[in-house]
Amino acid sequence: MKISTNITIFGGTGDLTFRKLVPALYIMRRTGKLAPDARVVIIGRRDYTDDAYRTLARDWVRRFSRLPYTEADWDAFSQSIHYYRMNFSDPTAYSGLADCYAQHEIGAHMFYFAVAPAFFGTITEGLKTLPGLSGSKVVIEKPFGETLEAARVLNEELEGFFGAENIYRIDHYLGKEMIRNVQTIRFANPIFANAWNSQSIESVEISALEDVGVETRGGYYDAAGALKDMVQNHLFQILSILAMERPDNFTSAELHREQLRVLRALRPVDASTLEDTLVLGQYAGYREEPLVSPKSTTETFAAMRLFIDNDRWRGTPFYIRTGKKTGTRQTEVAITFRRSTPETDPDVLIVKVQPTEGVYLRFNIKRPGDTEDIVPAKMDFCQNCILENHINTPEAYERLLTACLNGERAWFSQWDQIELSWNFIEHLRALVAQTALPVHPYEAGNRGPDAARALPEKFGHAWVEEDD
Amino acid sequence: MKISTNITIFGGTGDLTFRKLVPALYIMRRTGKLAPDARVVIIGRRDYTDDAYRTLARDWVRRFSRLPYTEADWDAFSQSIHYYRMNFSDPTAYSGLADCYAQHEIGAHMFYFAVAPAFFGTITEGLKTLPGLSGSKVVIEKPFGETLEAARVLNEELEGFFGAENIYRIDHYLGKEMIRNVQTIRFANPIFANAWNSQSIESVEISALEDVGVETRGGYYDAAGALKDMVQNHLFQILSILAMERPDNFTSAELHREQLRVLRALRPVDASTLEDTLVLGQYAGYREEPLVSPKSTTETFAAMRLFIDNDRWRGTPFYIRTGKKTGTRQTEVAITFRRSTPETDPDVLIVKVQPTEGVYLRFNIKRPGDTEDIVPAKMDFCQNCILENHINTPEAYERLLTACLNGERAWFSQWDQIELSWNFIEHLRALVAQTALPVHPYEAGNRGPDAARALPEKFGHAWVEEDD
Numbered sequence: 001m002k003i004s005t006n007i008t009i010f011g012g013t014g015d016l017t018f019r020k021l022v023p024a025l026y027i028m029r030r031t032g033k034l035a036p037d038a039r040v041v042i043i044g045r046r047d048y049t050d051d052a053y054r055t056l057a058r059d060w061v062r063r064f065s066r067l068p069y070t071e072a073d074w075d076a077f078s079q080s081i082h083y084y085r086m087n088f089s090d091p092t093a094y095s096g097l098a099d100c101y102a103q104h105e106i107g108a109h110m111f112y113f114a115v116a117p118a119f120f121g122t123i124t125e126g127l128k129t130l131p132g133l134s135g136s137k138v139v140i141e142k143p144f145g146e147t148l149e150a151a152r153v154l155n156e157e158l159e160g161f162f163g164a165e166n167i168y169r170i171d172h173y174l175g176k177e178m179i180r181n182v183q184t185i186r187f188a189n190p191i192f193a194n195a196w197n198s199q200s201i202e203s204v205e206i207s208a209l210e211d212v213g214v215e216t217r218g219g220y221y222d223a224a225g226a227l228k229d230m231v232q233n234h235l236f237q238i239l240s241i242l243a244m245e246r247p248d249n250f251t252s253a254e255l256h257r258e259q260l261r262v263l264r265a266l267r268p269v270d271a272s273t274l275e276d277t278l279v280l281g282q283y284a285g286y287r288e289e290p291l292v293s294p295k296s297t298t299e300t301f302a303a304m305r306l307f308i309d310n311d312r313w314r315g316t317p318f319y320i321r322t323g324k325k326t327g328t329r330q331t332e333v334a335i336t337f338r339r340s341t342p343e344t345d346p347d348v349l350i351v352k353v354q355p356t357e358g359v360y361l362r363f364n365i366k367r368p369g370d371t372e373d374i375v376p377a378k379m380d381f382c383q384n385c386i387l388e389n390h391i392n393t394p395e396a397y398e399r400l401l402t403a404c405l406n407g408e409r410a411w412f413s414q415w416d417q418i419e420l421s422w423n424f425i426e427h428l429r430a431l432v433a434q435t436a437l438p439v440h441p442y443e444a445g446n447r448g449p450d451a452a453r454a455l456p457e458k459f460g461h462a463w464v465e466e467d468d
Numbered sequence: 469m470k471i472s473t474n475i476t477i478f479g480g481t482g483d484l485t486f487r488k489l490v491p492a493l494y495i496m497r498r499t500g501k502l503a504p505d506a507r508v509v510i511i512g513r514r515d516y517t518d519d520a521y522r523t524l525a526r527d528w529v530r531r532f533s534r535l536p537y538t539e540a541d542w543d544a545f546s547q548s549i550h551y552y553r554m555n556f557s558d559p560t561a562y563s564g565l566a567d568c569y570a571q572h573e574i575g576a577h578m579f580y581f582a583v584a585p586a587f588f589g590t591i592t593e594g595l596k597t598l599p600g601l602s603g604s605k606v607v608i609e610k611p612f613g614e615t616l617e618a619a620r621v622l623n624e625e626l627e628g629f630f631g632a633e634n635i636y637r638i639d640h641y642l643g644k645e646m647i648r649n650v651q652t653i654r655f656a657n658p659i660f661a662n663a664w665n666s667q668s669i670e671s672v673e674i675s676a677l678e679d680v681g682v683e684t685r686g687g688y689y690d691a692a693g694a695l696k697d698m699v700q701n702h703l704f705q706i707l708s709i710l711a712m713e714r715p716d717n718f719t720s721a722e723l724h725r726e727q728l729r730v731l732r733a734l735r736p737v738d739a740s741t742l743e744d745t746l747v748l749g750q751y752a753g754y755r756e757e758p759l760v761s762p763k764s765t766t767e768t769f770a771a772m773r774l775f776i777d778n779d780r781w782r783g784t785p786f787y788i789r790t791g792k793k794t795g796t797r798q799t800e801v802a803i804t805f806r807r808s809t810p811e812t813d814p815d816v817l818i819v820k821v822q823p824t825e826g827v828y829l830r831f832n833i834k835r836p837g838d839t840e841d842i843v844p845a846k847m848d849f850c851q852n853c854i855l856e857n858h859i860n861t862p863e864a865y866e867r868l869l870t871a872c873l874n875g876e877r878a879w880f881s882q883w884d885q886i887e888l889s890w891n892f893i894e895h896l897r898a899l900v901a902q903t904a905l906p907v908h909p910y911e912a913g914n915r916g917p918d919a920a921r922a923l924p925e926k927f928g929h930a931w932v933e934e935d936d
Binding site: 033177180181183184185187188189190191192193194195200250337338339340341344347349357359360361363364365366368369370372374377378379380381383393394399402 | 662
């Protein structure tokens with residue numbers, strides 16, 4: 001039997017595999033994005049037969065599939081799943097995996113490291129002992145290391161064996177429908193494209209608010225904090241997509257280059273500008289969460305005011321905020337245009353990323369009736385909120401796994417972007433320590449501490465609050 | 469008893485008075501726009517007592533009031549209505565009217581000539597014989613005369629007695645909510661204001677389509693045709709509002725001056741450019757309509773392609789179309805922006821005037837799902853179509869009568885605008901005769917003849933067709 005693509009998932013009994021990867025592969029098979037002769041090898045330490053694992057996985061697919069589950073589709077797909085028990089920390093265990101692969105002719109390998117970064121090196125060492133795997137695709141998840149230095153070493157090892165062009169670093173925000181749509185909305189609409197600069201735009205906001213707290217992830221989160229967990233990767237990716245120059249063509253190389261130029265142009269922050277750049281917060285009760293230090297000063301909320309020092313953006317602040325327990329779940333981008341007069345509300349273009357996917361424009365009209373008063377109104381396009389228009393867009397992982405299979409690199413993080421972002425955030429962290437910047441407490445259900453609200457207000461701006 | 473304003477309606481038993489004027493005054497009284505001590509004197513030839521006329525008028529108000537009729541409001545208002553029987557063509561009849569006025573102290577007079585223009589002069593002559601009416605306000609309706617020359621003579625007579633600043637020429641399109649909104653949408657939104665020129669705009673369309681035929685108005689219509697009935701007044705008014713330069717301030721004098729400059733800049737048409745400027749049509753069955761000549765060549769549909777030769781608009785065609793029996797009722801303005809690439813659909817801003825009042829923007833997004841295809845979507849603001857948002861905006865006559873009472877002249881037609889428009893259309897008519905431009909037949913229910921569709925297509929454009 002010939003296997004076109006062999007997908008090996010390390011960490012096959014973990015949450016990510018059950019909630020995201022297996023349901024995504026199930027849909028990909030249904031929708032023709034995963035070939036019928038592809039095989040999924042699940043690697044874990046527990047003892048399962050193929051059938052036992054399939055039965056377990058089926059329950060997760062039933063729960064998390066974005067399309068209605070059908071028995072027939074599951075039966076067809078589940079035959080491709082094989083469970084292979086091994087301790088991937090044991091270098092001697094890999095010879096058995098070699099035997100497993102050798103039973104069939106395999107067109108291409110793709111590895112998914114759904115494990116902690118501490119194991120990336122170990123697994124890579126193990127795979128090196130097998131024949132013919134150099135040059136395979138490998139997918140990894142952030143965090144890419146405990147420290148920037150550790151991540152750098154790890155990256156070199158991965159790139160050395162698999163090749164830089166075969167490392168797919170998942171940033172699942174890049175798989176979201178409306179983040180991928182930002183480019184189109186911006187570049188394919190001259191009324192926006194022509195106004196996409198500091199002459200026309202007063203401020204830009206990127207907001208990623210969560211309703212939940214740290215839940216079971218207190219251990220990881222307390223060491224990371226909002227800056228590293230959200231800003232450094234997801235929000236800086238969105239920032240660079242929003243702000244980049246139009247690439248000559250939309251290849252991944254050109255897109256990555258333009259994104260990188262944005263990060264390079266971020267205005268450096270020093271101790272004297274830190275207070276006008278960063279506000280940190282921690283929700284009340286965070287220190288009582290499981291696995292969180294009772295004296296933790298980790299931020300669960302961060303608000304930022306950044307500048308991009310290039311011709312397009314000089315003078316336009318980029319406001320970023322993210323946090324947990326904010327009383328809402330909402331990721332969106334807001335472009336606030338300059339006002340026509342000081343008395344008039346600004347036009348605001350909002351791209352809603354989640355949970356609603358859509359676009360709306362706040363603009364000005366005459367108040368209806370016998371008056372010439374000017375009042376704001378809202379033109380709305382909602383992709384997934386109106387029943388009749390309901391479009392069930394692919395899940396981020398489905399989209400990103402498909403992109404990886406097809407060798408589309410545009411929507412994965414490049415190492416140089418990661419390194420720049422990481423350096424920027426590490427520098428901020430050092431300034432926070434040096435200046436003893438406070439971490440303001442906030443009540444759960446608030447959109448961060450009062451100081452976060454005050455940050456844009458000090459400069460005549462405000463966070464764009466959803467009115468529906 | 470003191471009467472703050474005495475409104476005299478000549479033609480008090482006609483359709484306009486019953487359908488529009490009395491219901492408008494009833495609402496104005498309810499909403500405080502007509503003072504409780506104002507009086508409405510209805511003049512007609514038929515014999516009614518006040519009570520008989522009020523009873524008759526009540527039925528029309530019940531039917532045409534935009535707010536639910538209430539007995540209490542009607543009782544309060546109807547006491548202000550007085551019927552005065554006279555033959556206004558008889559110069560000796562006016563002394564009786566003088567007696568009627570002399571019974572009370574009257575603060576101000578407003579006259580509404582809801583009669584054919586042939587009677588404007590007669591009535592003015594009659595009113596001249598009464599004391600103290602010079603300088604009163606007078607409201608007139610188009611047509612302002614049978615010919616431009618006759619209209620000019622009439623205008624001089626009216627202006628001579630009442631004063632130019634007291635003539636209120638009704639163009640009821642200027643009373644429509646969304647026509648008045650065009651200014652705000654355009655000037656109070658920099659993303660539109662900055663793009664409002666030929667560099668950004670590919671074409672502009674003004675479309676006023678009617679579902680009905682000439683109905684009972686065949687006699688008038690057959691002598692007028694679509695050009696004179698619709699284009700010369702309503703559509704040229706809209707054109708000049710859309711295209712004008714931003715006035716230094718929004719006074720009626722400044723607005724009128726800027727509108728006039730647009731009409732002056734209309735590119736002249738000659739026999740060699742007529743075919744690319746004008747397409748005429750006549751609906752099948754028109755010649756069988758009551759009071760229409762069986763050999764009529766009157767157009768019931770007109771499509772035009774015009775240019776405004778100034779720096780802002782050079783190179784952007786203005787497409788205008790209007791017609792009867794088009795299978796739809798729809799007045800709207802569409803601004804088509806230039807495309808980002810030849811393959812991409814253009815952004816289109818549409819202002820819906822009637823029956824729906826709203827604004828929408830056709831723009832481009834990424835097709836949802838695993839694709840980078842660009843597809844058009846629609847951001848929608850509907851002022852009167854969503855139940856929860858439903859705003860019952862004032863009727864045009866209510867708005868215009870109120871404006872007249874308040875001396876707000878901006879939303880009335882100025883004589884110099886009328887004269888310019890009339891000359892332009894008369895010149896076109898002469899060219900039509902000279903070149904024997906065909907009047908294409910079209911089936912009722914079609915949006916004009918095929919030649920009307922072909923007019924923009926010849927230049928790579930198309931009429932914007934509503935998709936909802």
